[in-house]
Amino acid sequence: MVPLFYFNNQKKQQEQDGFAVLYTFARIKTGVQGKRIKMETILKGRKRLVKQLIAVIICSISLLFLSACWDRIEIEDRGFVVGSAIDLGEKKDNNKYEILFTNQFVIPAGLGTPLQGGGAQQEAYKNITVTGGSVFEIFREMATLSSETPFFSHMKVVIVSEEVAKEPELLSKVMDVFIRDHEMRRGIKVAIAKEGLQAKDILDVSPKDQKVPALYIESLMESNYKNAKSLAPVPVGQLRELMLDNRSYTLPEIEIMDDKALKYKNAAVIRAQKNLMVGSLSDKETMGLTLLTEDDQNAPINVNVDGEAAVIELTSGGNSYHLLNKNKDNLKVEIKLNLKATVAEMHGYSKLTSESFIKKLEHATENKIDELTEGTIKVAQNDLQVDFIGLGDELFHRHYDIWQQVKDDWDVGKNYFSKAEIDVKVDTTIKKTGASDNFK
Numbered sequence: 001m002v003p004l005f006y007f008n009n010q011k012k013q014q015e016q017d018g019f020a021v022l023y024t025f026a027r028i029k030t031g032v033q034g035k036r037i038k039m040e041t042i043l044k045g046r047k048r049l050v051k052q053l054i055a056v057i058i059c060s061i062s063l064l065f066l067s068a069c070w071d072r073i074e075i076e077d078r079g080f081v082v083g084s085a086i087d088l089g090e091k092k093d094n095n096k097y098e099i100l101f102t103n104q105f106v107i108p109a110g111l112g113t114p115l116q117g118g119g120a121q122q123e124a125y126k127n128i129t130v131t132g133g134s135v136f137e138i139f140r141e142m143a144t145l146s147s148e149t150p151f152f153s154h155m156k157v158v159i160v161s162e163e164v165a166k167e168p169e170l171l172s173k174v175m176d177v178f179i180r181d182h183e184m185r186r187g188i189k190v191a192i193a194k195e196g197l198q199a200k201d202i203l204d205v206s207p208k209d210q211k212v213p214a215l216y217i218e219s220l221m222e223s224n225y226k227n228a229k230s231l232a233p234v235p236v237g238q239l240r241e242l243m244l245d246n247r248s249y250t251l252p253e254i255e256i257m258d259d260k261a262l263k264y265k266n267a268a269v270i271r272a273q274k275n276l277m278v279g280s281l282s283d284k285e286t287m288g289l290t291l292l293t294e295d296d297q298n299a300p301i302n303v304n305v306d307g308e309a310a311v312i313e314l315t316s317g318g319n320s321y322h323l324l325n326k327n328k329d330n331l332k333v334e335i336k337l338n339l340k341a342t343v344a345e346m347h348g349y350s351k352l353t354s355e356s357f358i359k360k361l362e363h364a365t366e367n368k369i370d371e372l373t374e375g376t377i378k379v380a381q382n383d384l385q386v387d388f389i390g391l392g393d394e395l396f397h398r399h400y401d402i403w404q405q406v407k408d409d410w411d412v413g414k415n416y417f418s419k420a421e422i423d424v425k426v427d428t429t430i431k432k433t434g435a436s437d438n439f440k
Contacts, residue, residue, distance in 0.1 A: 083214025
């Protein structure tokens with residue numbers, strides 16, 4: 001027989017064990033809930049931190065944009081330079097020359113229409129000339145002479161005198177500033193002032209319908225070069241490439257007709273060695289050069305057939321170079337010109353519907369073009385001995401092995417260019433006559 005106190009003790013022990021289990025379960029549940037609460041608190045803190053970080057970044061970026069104009073210059077305080085002229089100054093003791101640099105500033109008030117009441121029209125521009133030993137030094141000095149801060153992003157043209165171009169390395173040095181300066185645009189057009197003229201005088205010539213000479217010069221360059229006696233405008237970016245490639249080249253020339261007009265025609269020849277101007281091409285020689293080098297032809301050719309004068313207008317063209325002999329001491333090159341043309345004007349009684357007469361016009365045009373191009377080649381090879389027609393470029397791109405043999409003495413030293421035989425073959429096709437043929 002089991003004593004009663006045994007059962008009582010066992011019951012108490014069971015109750016204690018049950019309470020222990022419940023207590024343990026409660027502790028585990030409470031711990032899990034605590035950890036969950038703690039994790040949720042951490043996540044909320046992280047989200048709050050991310051939001052604060054995003055807010056800081058947005059505020060920083062906003063401040064960056066809001067402070068972008070801290071160094072601004074009001075537009076009315078800017079001096080807009082649209083043209084520059086470079087002339088040769090006095091020779092110094094160290095045998096170096098000073099530079100006369102002229103900047104043309106636009107005066108906005110002068111661009112408007114005259115005020116009623118007969119008041120005098122204000123000038124639309126002003127020219128400021130400064131003398132110095134370097135262009136950068138001159139720019140600094142010029143800033144102190146004008147009430148406006150010089151601003152060069154609207155530059156259109158740079159006119160360089162022949163005296164500057166004929167000084168060894170001086171042309172490349174003065175143009176270097178236009179190439180390096182971050183405000184200068186690569187589209188600024190460069191021209192040479194004809195012999196006997198100062199470049200700054202060019203910036204004082206404008207017709208009555210143009211108020212700013214530099215803008216007049218730019219429009220003259222853009223519209224006049226297609227007459228074949230003028231070169232296409234040469235921008236600063238292209239000039240930089242020519243100088244870096246150590247290639248001889250030509251720059252368009254400009255001269256004064258009278259105080260109200262300029263003439264944009266002919267070309268200055270620049271030898272790659274020392275970037276030195278060595279000569280100037282005439283009307284016919286410039287025309288021969290454009291026929292050899294320009295694809296977009298728009299030139300009038302005057303011919304005479306059976307005693308009758310005609311004007312043939314070239315409308316398009318293309319050239320191809322063929323190396324016939326690869327001996328560097330006796331190079332032979334054939335240049336083929338394939339040209340399209342129309343009859344622009346006819347003085348005579350011959351019928352333009354006659355196929356035989358059209359053939360005569362084509363043959364006469366080919367002879368004229370052959371004469372013009374041969375004259376230019378003769379000047380290049382014999383008179384100046386400078387490859388300004390770009391034959392070396394063709395060898396470089398199409399016959400690199402030959403170019404490697406002659407490049408160091410191409411138009412200097414042994415001058416393989418002047419020894420080369422260059423033959424021009426012209427093929428002209430007249431597409432349209434535009435004739436009524438009412439002649440009896």
